[in-house]
Amino acid sequence: MKQPIIIALDFDSITDTKKFLAGMGGQKLYVKVGMELFYKEGPGIADMLKSEGHHLFLDLKLHDIPNTVKKAMKVLASLNPDLLNVHAAGGRAMMEAALEGLEAGTPAGCSRPKLIGVTQLTSTPPDMLRRELLIEKSMEETVISYAKLVRDAGLDGVVCSVQESRTVKAACGPSFLTVTPGIRLPGDPAGDQARTATPELARRELADHVVSGRSITGKEDSLKAYTEMLKEWESVRI
């Protein structure tokens, strides 16, 4: 069964990660390893999670010259993740190179991991585009423009906020993935996120996956928070 909720394992050690997983009732989860945990623990963390049967999103957001990204992707592919990403701002040549590296590094007999492009971080408020990044277009236009570039480079989808998910689907097609971070249960603090949404809204806006960290991992009872998120998601029929 498709697992819609990706849990961000933003811990700084394998010990804390194991403690968290032990409290999740032995379920096979869809988890995300980002820079904090990967830089601390290295590739071994991927091996551990995959060997325990979890789905793995390696959220390392590569952004460099095409040759470097291609070679890095080839290495990451050998870790057998299910999903990886790059920054779409790296451009089409970089994204095509990433895909080539991923294809070259995928072990024989395994299917290529999905590759998605980050459009605009969910921590970016709309007014920051013009104020800091000198982008004159609206957030929606900017995200759609990046999404089309990602699609044209041959990638499988994007990271965007729930607010842009439906428009991305309309522009790039229903099978083009939208993976949406910034997910909060009602009443939870946004923290540094600017474009947030509940799992229910994400489902209504046609997101394929939601990514949530603190709204689950920051709770006393993480299993309860995760179950609430799933319930919210499943309450929407589309």
Ligand SMILES: O=c1ccn([C@@H]2O[C@H](COP(=O)(O)O)[C@@H](O)[C@H]2O)c(=O)[nH]1
């Ligand atoms: O645009 C993006 C891309 C990635 N993220 C990552 O998702 C989680 C969100 O954590 P929360 O605790 O739920 O805010 C985190 O690992 C980010 O690196 C994102 O938030 N926005």
